[in-house]
Amino acid sequence: MNLWITGLLSWFLPRLVGIVLVTVVVILSVAYLTYAERKIIGYMQLRLGPNRVGKWGLLQPFADVFKLLLKEIVVPERSSVLLFVLAPVLAIVPALAAWAVIPFAPQVVLANLNAGLIYILALTSIGVYGVIMAGWASNSKYALLGAMRSAAQIISYEIAMGFALIGVVMAARTLNLETIVRNQAGGIGHWYLIPLLPLFVVYFMSGVAETNRAPFDVAEGESELVAGFHVEYSGTTFAVFFLAEYANMILISALAATLFLGGWASPLAGTGIPLLADSGLAWLALKIAVMLFLFLWLRATFPRYRYDQIMRLGWKVFIPVTLVWLGVESLMIVGQVGPWFQGGRP
Amino acid sequence: MSPSAWLQETVFWFFGGVLVIAALRVITVKHPVHAALFLVLCFFNTAVLWILSGAEFLGLVLILIYVGAVLVLLLFVVMMLDVEVAKLREGFVRYAPLGAVVALLLVFELAYVFWAHALGFHALTRLPRVSATHDNARALGTMLYRRDLYPFELAGMILLVGLIAAILLTLRRRPGIRSQDPARQVRVRASDRVRLVSLPSGRRHSP
Numbered sequence: 308m309n310l311w312i313t314g315l316l317s318w319f320l321p322r323l324v325g326i327v328l329v330t331v332v333v334i335l336s337v338a339y340l341t342y343a344e345r346k347i348i349g350y351m352q353l354r355l356g357p358n359r360v361g362k363w364g365l366l367q368p369f370a371d372v373f374k375l376l377l378k379e380i381v382v383p384e385r386s387s388v389l390l391f392v393l394a395p396v397l398a399i400v401p402a403l404a405a406w407a408v409i410p411f412a413p414q415v416v417l418a419n420l421n422a423g424l425i426y427i428l429a430l431t432s433i434g435v436y437g438v439i440m441a442g443w444a445s446n447s448k449y450a451l452l453g454a455m456r457s458a459a460q461i462i463s464y465e466i467a468m469g470f471a472l473i474g475v476v477m478a479a480r481t482l483n484l485e486t487i488v489r490n491q492a493g494g495i496g497h498w499y500l501i502p503l504l505p506l507f508v509v510y511f512m513s514g515v516a517e518t519n520r521a522p523f524d525v526a527e528g529e530s531e532l533v534a535g536f537h538v539e540y541s542g543t544t545f546a547v548f549f550l551a552e553y554a555n556m557i558l559i560s561a562l563a564a565t566l567f568l569g570g571w572a573s574p575l576a577g578t579g580i581p582l583l584a585d586s587g588l589a590w591l592a593l594k595i596a597v598m599l600f601l602f603l604w605l606r607a608t609f610p611r612y613r614y615d616q617i618m619r620l621g622w623k624v625f626i627p628v629t630l631v632w633l634g635v636e637s638l639m640i641v642g643q644v645g646p647w648f649q650g651g652r653p
Numbered sequence: 654m655s656p657s658a659w660l661q662e663t664v665f666w667f668f669g670g671v672l673v674i675a676a677l678r679v680i681t682v683k684h685p686v687h688a689a690l691f692l693v694l695c696f697f698n699t700a701v702l703w704i705l706s707g708a709e710f711l712g713l714v715l716i717l718i719y720v721g722a723v724l725v726l727l728l729f730v731v732m733m734l735d736v737e738v739a740k741l742r743e744g745f746v747r748y749a750p751l752g753a754v755v756a757l758l759l760v761f762e763l764a765y766v767f768w769a770h771a772l773g774f775h776a777l778t779r780l781p782r783v784s785a786t787h788d789n790a791r792a793l794g795t796m797l798y799r800r801d802l803y804p805f806e807l808a809g810m811i812l813l814v815g816l817i818a819a820i821l822l823t824l825r826r827r828p829g830i831r832s833q834d835p836a837r838q839v840r841v842r843a844s845d846r847v848r849l850v851s852l853p854s855g856r857r858h859s860p
């Protein structure tokens with residue numbers, strides 16, 4: 308019996324430690340992503356950004372968190388209380404659970420699934436339930452309208468996103484993220500970014516739309532919907548939605564880095580430069596940071612899209628672009644172009 | 654029992670139990686939105702059971718398609734309806750016999766399947782199992798695109814025809830609708846909209 312329990316624990320504990328570690332790191336990254344966002348957009352708009360709490364405002368995220376945690380949670384009357392409370396949880400869980408299959412370094416991944424990419428798609432597709440439930444359970448017209456917009460938008464862009472990922476699967480001939488990264492190792496010339504550039508652009512823009520970020524943030528639409536689906540949320544429940552949005556941004560960036568930019572593989576591999584030619588977590592972190600900067604840059608630059616134009620972009624521009632490029636990619640695979648498709652026909 | 658087998662058994666009974674309860678709630682709960690959400694829970698638990706028996710690809714695709722797309726659209730419609738719960742519950746007695754017939758038929762079919770395959774009650778150990786390293790996606794792909802290529806393509810064509818038919822049925826061109834054509838909006842140049850008229854300056858107004 309004792310042996311049995313130690314067996315179970317030895318199976319369970321290392322995984323638990325890994326899960327807790329990843330979760331804590333993601334949440335801390337979210338905290339400093341909000342800081343980076345305010346600073347970067349501040350400088351882009353010739354302001355200073357937060358600079359009062361701590362040195363250079365570095366403690367500002369914690370001040371924000373404590374403020375939100377100490378505030379009262381107001382549950383609207385005649386709302387569906389259980390769903391109202393469950394909605395933020397449903398928004399955050401997929402954003403954290405998807406990290407299970409992201410390879411952080413060679414052989415370092417929580418779960419090396421064969422169908423890793425499908426797992427990611429499945430999980431990101433249930434994130435929309437948090438938004439829908441929040442909108443409906445709030446019993447408020449603004450929240451419901453925001454939820455409807457958001458749901459339509461997320462579903463539309465999921466198709467373009469899925470098509471873009473099919474391109475990666477075709478190139479790597481596997482759904483396993485670890486193998487996808489391994490196929491791109493060997494320097495910047497081996498990245499799928501180069502043969503799949505249109506798919507990368509479609510994937511990233513769809514990611515921006517899926518996370519409801521500017522310029523696709525009509526679901527929040529301050530000017531006409533007050534705050535969209537989370538208008539009735541306050542205190543901790545609001546903080547969780549906020550956390551989910553930023554965790555999703557980091558996740559989309561990590562996926563873009565893993566699928567198109569070679570993940571943990573060093574772009575300088577094969578050049579023989581000491582330290583820089585080594586692969587590892589630092590390269591992944593750097594690539595994620597670059598993608599996140601793009602998110603913030605977009606927000607500082609572009610005005611909000613009109614709703615019907617968002618739909619048009621998703622259905623009539625992105626989906627045809629991906630379909631055409633999948634055809635082009637098939638030709639490249641048949642022709643065994645470059646270092647990417649050397650494997651030849653499957 | 655080894656720890657991992659015990660864990661699998663526990664996971665099976667937990668998710669199986671939740672599945673049965675959620676399925677019951679789908680038909681007993683009052684509000685359609687709640688029913689749809691319980692259906693989501695059902696699909697999710699089913700996916701877990703599929704993954705547990707080694708069909709990870711199918712389980713994840715079940716979540717991706719049914720939970721991530723089909724039921725979102727269903728919820729989309731149900732939420733927009735202003736449902737009168739009392740009205741929905743009318744006519745229970747009238748429809749009860751028909752419901753009972755359908756239910757009996759389903760029970761008979763299920764029993765037949767169980768009997769035909771001579772499955773025991775101890776479900777988990779009798780589930781078809783494959784090793785954890787078995788690549789589902791590859792196996793399915795080989796089967797669908799090599800062995801069963803023509804039937805598969807035929808099914809795809811039938812679905813495509815159905816899709817086009819559904820779009821045609823709902824596509825109505827009513828006259829008099831003002832809709833925007835973004836391509837035309839983008840092509841517009843200043844010369845299309847603004848006409849510069851040069852008026853001779855200093856002309857006196859007519860008295």
